Amino acid sequence: MPRHPDPRLEERILDAAQKLWKKGGEEGLTLRAVAKAAGTNTPAVYRRFRDRTEILRALLRRVQREIVTVLGPCRSPEEAAERYVEYALSHPHEYALFYAHAYQLPRPAGSGVAPLREHRPTMALIEDRLAERLGGAPSDHTRLSLALWTLAHGTAMILISKAIPEEHVGELRSVFTAAIEALIRNNAELSPRE
Numbered sequence: 001m002p003r004h005p006d007p008r009l010e011e012r013i014l015d016a017a018q019k020l021w022k023k024g025g026e027e028g029l030t031l032r033a034v035a036k037a038a039g040t041n042t043p044a045v046y047r048r049f050r051d052r053t054e055i056l057r058a059l060l061r062r063v064q065r066e067i068v069t070v071l072g073p074c075r076s077p078e079e080a081a082e083r084y085v086e087y088a089l090s091h092p093h094e095y096a097l098f099y100a101h102a103y104q105l106p107r108p109a110g111s112g113v114a115p116l117r118e119h120r121p122t123m124a125l126i127e128d129r130l131a132e133r134l135g136g137a138p139s140d141h142t143r144l145s146l147a148l149w150t151l152a153h154g155t156a157m158i159l160i161s162k163a164i165p166e167e168h169v170g171e172l173r174s175v176f177t178a179a180i181e182a183l184i185r186n187n188a189e190l191s192p193r194e
Contacts, residue, residue, distance in 0.1 A: 010048050012038045014062060017055050022093040029055070053104065060105055063098040068121045077129040081152045081180045088156035095156065123149065134188050144187050151179055
């Protein structure tokens, strides 16, 4: 009797790769280990992913989608910044994977705004929320969006790496929130009103 293709095999392979990444980082992510953890064989993995880099890219896109899913319902840039840090803290391995390898995601073809927004959906979402709050087009808020992301990413990395004593974590979170609010407030004051 012929075997029927498993429609969930690709997801199982990515689930296995994600678990291996959490357990052993980059060194644990071999195609043979992924196949074994996914309950399949190496040729089946190769039929779906050309090499380890392609699996990494698929994991990166998955993490990117997760972050966008978390931030999508946020009604304000402040809420999005807080949820971004919360995602990083509750998914430290995925977050580290994404920022260690995000440069491997293919860049969009062309120089238009639409391909760039597709390539960086988190930034696009923040720019949209800023435009709703401050007016103007989303692209008017790229600098502020970058500043907010820098602050959120730095805070997340400090907290993930435990580079700050535990007794100062609450204060750091409070300073982060105040800095986000101040950046947005200052930009609101500088933005021309229509």
